[in-house]
Amino acid sequence: MVSFSVLSNYRLMGTQNLVPNEGFLLFNRQKYSVQIGKIVPLSENTRALCASVSLSSLGYRCKPRLGSQCIGRIVSQVDRINEKKRTHLGIDGIPGPKRRFSLRVRPRLRLLSIRLKRVSVRAVLEGVGAFLRKNFRKVTLTTSISVALGLFYLFLKLTSVPNPKVVPYSDLISNLQSGQVSNVLFEEGSRRILYNIVSQESEKSQFTESMPSDSNVGADVVGSDSLKGVNRLKRYSRTRASMPVWQYSTRKIDHDENFLLGLMREKGTMYSSAPQSVLLSIRSILITVISLWIPLTPLMWLLYRQISAANSPAKKRRPSNQKVSFDDVEGVDAAKVELMEIVSCLQGSINYSKLGAKLPRGVLLVGPPGTGKTLLARAVAGEAGVPFFSVSASEFVELFVGRGAARIRDLFSVARKYSPSIIFIDELDAVGGKRGRSFNDERDQTLNQLLTEMDGFESDVRVIVIAATNRPEALDMALCRPGRFSRKVFVGAPDEDGRKKILAVHLKGIPLEEDPLVISNLVALLTPGFVGADLANIVNEAALLAARRGGETVTREDVMDAIGRAKFGINDTQPTQNNLTKELGKLFPWMPSLSRRNDMRDDGLMGYQTLS
């Protein structure tokens, strides 16, 4: 008997299926198979997979029991030991021979040289050029930010002076009292007091005295001892640069000025006041500005995105390439005929200009929700083969005054660019409502812009605006006048024949158990008042129910269930006696015994109590 174990990185669920010491995994009534990590129902596909990956093909001796099948990696203990030996992992903790670790540099280098040979400098340069052209704005922005930061850093470096040592105020007083302070400076506009002590001053003066004057230095350089002179000059300038102008700094204490001044006068200390140096002031202003900008930048960026035209539809909008034809829209024949005429005009098959006619600028689709208005508009675009810009009017409702109008302007300018084209505005009432009814200035401005844009088409610009609304009565009169949405097309709920046709469209891709014609006739009969969206939903629900059942085809029962769900909603709760009693309890709260007594009765009848 060969014993098997499952590798530790495989987690098994349902271990009752695992027979210990038997050597292989057994499957419960052939219902489950083991896959890596889980037990799954044995579908047809899995069966095929099991058959193809048998244990014997993995090289292990295993006798499947009762036709059970397994996949996944199952390793025999014996083979595992051999494997361990082979892979030098050792048995029972005894280390095997060490595997030589190598970077394998040579093959890598060879590969690199082969790849480098393939690379041509010209191609790389072209690639870089294309990248720069494509990302010109980004590259410019990044470069200018980097340059600005670099310049700022340089400025900080150049203007930096060695800082004086910060000492407590008491040090200044004690130094003054001991007569060590040579001179004091009060910085204007700040609380800083800078001072030097006598030893420092004397050192500096000694050093300066030891240095040749400018003219002497020149003479030295010109003379024979020039090298020496240059070195001394260098040393002098280096020492001066590192030497702080002021040796100590401290902060002024309030209300102690009189004492401080008195002490300085008494000791004969030199004191003065001076404004902060210009460079230092600029430096501190820049540091403040930058430290403020760092947290503000993300906020400003968000604001910029909201306000700027970078977020406008014109930049983002691309014509939709979704192909819908008039064959996909059924049950709205009158609307289809009207719109087909527009398609013919756009395609140029009707020469309307010959008779002095103009292309209608706007078509308003009016009708209840879900009757296929959007679908019709898409079909117009699909049939005409022109770019289709679909927007929802609510996209124009903006927080900032003027933004909605800007979006309308952008949309129309892009549509003109792609002319002949179609703009579809869904739920037009969101922006096309009557003006002056509220104080919403932004909405009025947006509508005004829409009116202007629709007026502004020249006759040779073939852009048609199709709009849809469920509430035509809410629209502003100016929108519906001839020249704008002059053509109104009513898209109503389909009749029985229409419903059959719509169902036929949606049942096309569904595997039905019965003849689709029979099903569509049945559903159409049972769904008076249903619109296209409802019928599409019924078909989808039926398919989902069939999938839930695990069926291969959609049956009549699935369709009937789906109709029930569409008509009455999903409701599992049956009116049981308990529920009824609870409801009665709610209705008659003054009868507390009612529910208890009713609960106790087991004849299935409701027991009512009278007040008497």
Ligand SMILES: Nc1ncnc2c1ncn2[C@@H]1O[C@H](COP(=O)(O)OP(=O)(O)OP(=O)(O)O)[C@@H](O)[C@H]1O
């Ligand atoms: N006449 C129809 N023929 C075929 N399918 C339809 C029809 N009407 C509606 N449908 C289906 O219903 C879905 C929704 O329809 P659509 O969005 O066109 O309705 P709508 O009238 O624009 O609704 P709303 O007014 O709420 O925007 C469509 O994608 C389509 O699947």
